[in-house]
Amino acid sequence: MNHRPFEDWLLNEQQLTPAEKRDLDAHLRTCKYCTALTETGLELRSVRKVSPAPGFTARFQQRLATRRIAERRRRLWGLIVLLLGGGGLLLWLTAPLLLALFRSPAQWLTIAIGYVLFIVSSVQTLADVALVFLRVVPGFIPPYVWMVIVSALAGLGLLWTVSIWRFSRFPRIPQQHSS
Ligand SMILES: [Zn+2]
Secondary structure: OOOOOOHHHHHHHOOOOOOHHHHHHHHHHHHHHHHHHHHHHHHHHHHOOOOOOHHHHHHHHHHHHHHHHHHHHHHHHHHHHHHHHHHHHHHHHHHHHHHHHHHHHHHHHHHHHHHHHHHHHHHHHHHHHHHHHHHHHOOOHHHHHHHHHHHHHHHHHHHHHHHHHHHHHHOHHHHHHOO
């Protein structure tokens, strides 16, 4: 069946003359294809005529904004939960370390006090030794005696250094000896 020119008329929604309209009606009565085309065209036209309800765009945008805010809030909550969870996990993982850190100051304080006392006593001993030297040895000491004194002091310093090293290495030894 030849649908020309009716098909073009329907597709282009042409304004038809009364004669053309009569021809089209005659063709539509016999042609299902063009009838379907007409109905489709009518439906399309009706869809095109339906304009958005007044305020629809505004409502749509408002809904979009609301959804965006909700999404942002949800993301914020997610971040908070993530941070709290991560912090909690970190705290849980580092709890032993933190506890050790909290416990260690007392230990370190004990060590530090013992160290200071040791230094003070050592300095006092050295001062005593120096005083004894100054008292016993007059000002006219020959150079070789000075050399002996210096080497003695050097030996004492070495001994002191070793003592400090041992003290800092084994801070509990004095306590263990007292028992
Ligand atoms: Zn037709």
